Amino acid sequence: MVKITFIQPDGSQVSVDAKVGGTVMEAAVNNMVKGIDADCGGACACATCHVYISDEWKSKLQAPETMESDMLEYAHEPDESSRLSCQVRVTNEMEGLVVRVPSQQS
Numbered sequence: 001m002v003k004i005t006f007i008q009p010d011g012s013q014v015s016v017d018a019k020v021g022g023t024v025m026e027a028a029v030n031n032m033v034k035g036i037d038a039d040c041g042g043a044c045a046c047a048t049c050h051v052y053i054s055d056e057w058k059s060k061l062q063a064p065e066t067m068e069s070d071m072l073e074y075a076h077e078p079d080e081s082s083r084l085s086c087q088v089r090v091t092n093e094m095e096g097l098v099v100r101v102p103s104q105q106s
């Protein structure tokens with residue numbers, strides 16, 4: 001398990017235990033983190049698991065595949081730090097990861 005902190009748009013934070021090998025989306029949903037809808041259940045087909053992950057963590061994450069990048073176009077206000085949390089697999093190197101939840105999902 002590694003700790004992941006989710007920051008809501010109002011600044012409130014919640015830290016959860018995430019299973020290594022699972023996804024950031026699963027960690028959010030399993031811990032009832034607000035704002036991660038994950039309507040498609042992780043199939044990279046809805047963009048409602050959109051989150052922002054800062055540059056400092058990028059080197060510890062696998063790069064997005066084309067399918068994720070394409071689907072991010074449907075996310076609400078995507079930017080350079082946008083990821084679909086169902087496509088970000090949790091690794092031991094991600095201990096302490098900080099993830100921002102968008103103000104709304106698409």
Ligand code: FES
Binds near residue numbers: 048085
């Ligand atoms: Fe649907 Fe991530 S849960 S794209």
